[in-house]
Amino acid sequence: MAMDVMPQQGPDSGRPPEPSPQDPYVLPAEGATAVPPPPPTLRTTLRRAAFGAVAAGVLLAGALVAVDDEDGRPKEPGPVERAEAAATAGAPASLSDLTALIGDRQKWVESHPKDAPSLATLGTAYVEWARRSADTAYYARAEQALKRSLEAQPGERGNGAAWLGLAALANARHDFLAAKRWGETVKKQQPKAWNVYPVLIDAYTGLGDRKAATAATETFGELRKGVPALARTADLYRGNGWHEDALATAREAADRATQPAEKAEALHRLGELAWERGEPEEAVAQFDAALRTDSGQLTSLAGRARALAALDRTDEALAAYQSVLEKLPRPQYALELGELYESLGLDGDALTQYAKLREMVAAAKKDGVDESLVLARFEADHGDPEAAVELLRAQWRGQHRSAAVADALGWALHRAGESEEGLEYAQLAADTGVRNASYAYHLGVIQRELADYGPARRNLEQAARTNPAFSPLAAPLAQEALDALGEPPPGGPGDMQPPPPPSPEPEPEPAKKPEQEKKPEAPAPAPSRTAAVKSPSPSASPSAPPSASPSASKSP
Numbered sequence: 001m002a003m004d005v006m007p008q009q010g011p012d013s014g015r016p017p018e019p020s021p022q023d024p025y026v027l028p029a030e031g032a033t034a035v036p037p038p039p040p041t042l043r044t045t046l047r048r049a050a051f052g053a054v055a056a057g058v059l060l061a062g063a064l065v066a067v068d069d070e071d072g073r074p075k076e077p078g079p080v081e082r083a084e085a086a087a088t089a090g091a092p093a094s095l096s097d098l099t100a101l102i103g104d105r106q107k108w109v110e111s112h113p114k115d116a117p118s119l120a121t122l123g124t125a126y127v128e129w130a131r132r133s134a135d136t137a138y139y140a141r142a143e144q145a146l147k148r149s150l151e152a153q154p155g156e157r158g159n160g161a162a163w164l165g166l167a168a169l170a171n172a173r174h175d176f177l178a179a180k181r182w183g184e185t186v187k188k189q190q191p192k193a194w195n196v197y198p199v200l201i202d203a204y205t206g207l208g209d210r211k212a213a214t215a216a217t218e219t220f221g222e223l224r225k226g227v228p229a230l231a232r233t234a235d236l237y238r239g240n241g242w243h244e245d246a247l248a249t250a251r252e253a254a255d256r257a258t259q260p261a262e263k264a265e266a267l268h269r270l271g272e273l274a275w276e277r278g279e280p281e282e283a284v285a286q287f288d289a290a291l292r293t294d295s296g297q298l299t300s301l302a303g304r305a306r307a308l309a310a311l312d313r314t315d316e317a318l319a320a321y322q323s324v325l326e327k328l329p330r331p332q333y334a335l336e337l338g339e340l341y342e343s344l345g346l347d348g349d350a351l352t353q354y355a356k357l358r359e360m361v362a363a364a365k366k367d368g369v370d371e372s373l374v375l376a377r378f379e380a381d382h383g384d385p386e387a388a389v390e391l392l393r394a395q396w397r398g399q400h401r402s403a404a405v406a407d408a409l410g411w412a413l414h415r416a417g418e419s420e421e422g423l424e425y426a427q428l429a430a431d432t433g434v435r436n437a438s439y440a441y442h443l444g445v446i447q448r449e450l451a452d453y454g455p456a457r458r459n460l461e462q463a464a465r466t467n468p469a470f471s472p473l474a475a476p477l478a479q480e481a482l483d484a485l486g487e488p489p490p491g492g493p494g495d496m497q498p499p500p501p502p503s504p505e506p507e508p509e510p511a512k513k514p515e516q517e518k519k520p521e522a523p524a525p526a527p528s529r530t531a532a533v534k535s536p537s538p539s540a541s542p543s544a545p546p547s548a549s550p551s552a553s554k555s556p
Contacts, residue, residue: 208401241433
């Protein structure tokens, strides 16, 4: 059956074609968990299906390359074939190729509404398009296409591709528990299918399960060599704070990448690593290289704007932020642009961006996407810190316990006047080892509030040393807090304790002979406030993290 159908829209189009009025996959979003995962005890034929799907993709790509044109030369694969080959290899496809693939599958399923593999491909392509374009309406289309695929061929009868599509959809909507359930269902049936591990890595990372994420990354590397495995390994090293290993592995991935979209993603990763270690000029160079390689690597445009702001190239930064928000309207970028405006004293423009952020979060929620984390970050610094705490406690109760959530919850608690509780979450985020100047800043400010001056100074110094321009608003505040602490007193740790409180005036006593007089005893040093903070018991709060390591040294 011929699949070489012309797409409804050209490959250079900015977005996929709209479904026709007969398209049955445009329905309101019901959330990533609308289709419950099957019981784990079901006996299925997933093993044969997983191998068959991968083999079919490989054979398809090979057959298309082997076809000769009229001159006897191998025929170059078109955009649809390139997108399919990228998916088979575990690599990203360019946005133009992805657009062509969506148009091809849309047209095909109109006349073949029971073709389960094509429906699964269409649904998964919708997920990828929505993720890379920030057009969350496509998540609803993805959900309906994947449901129809499962109706035509249930997952327990070999349709593992649709189950994996639902796992990817759940990750994209930040429903990491659902993604974990879908992914583990497939893994249980086919542990050697490499394509289940990327969705599991994303799910475990979102849940803050570093042990499971590490194991999944290692298994993926064993099953799928090459650039995809190197990229995932670099991300693992980065998340664990292994900075040199992350950089070396990311460079290897960039050197070995051959396809433009894959190369651009690798260069973007190098830009992010440069930004995190406080090298904005290197970051701009890497982001520019990514954009030259693939203009659809829109996240590099946002990274470039961030680095330009750090270099005080403000006009260029503003233009880059405005451009990326037109092409990739994510709430995080609206928050960053708003804070840049605020740092420049342009409060009206800042308020406009903050209003857009709220609109984006509300629109995403309608499409089943949970943007609580970025909304809570906004509320903590620019709105209602107590509302931020409520949002983040719900995330923590839902097992979303990544370093990002822990840091945001710790800071929100501090801003809401609960610094002692916030300390433990902020310490938990910092203890992951992630190179993040914002985490060190938040922890240092909280420790300063609790009069734990020695650790506060060390963390504020770390923030300034790691990335002195990590935020146009927060970086100057971090330096002010560090300056207020001053230099540590000389004499070593013994002199870093606060001075003892003054002795009370002694009561008058009857005159005594000189040899009978005694000197009053010196009062004991004041106990550390931070050391007195106790971890909430598990029974007291289901959202409490493990106790943070107590800090011992202080200085005024």
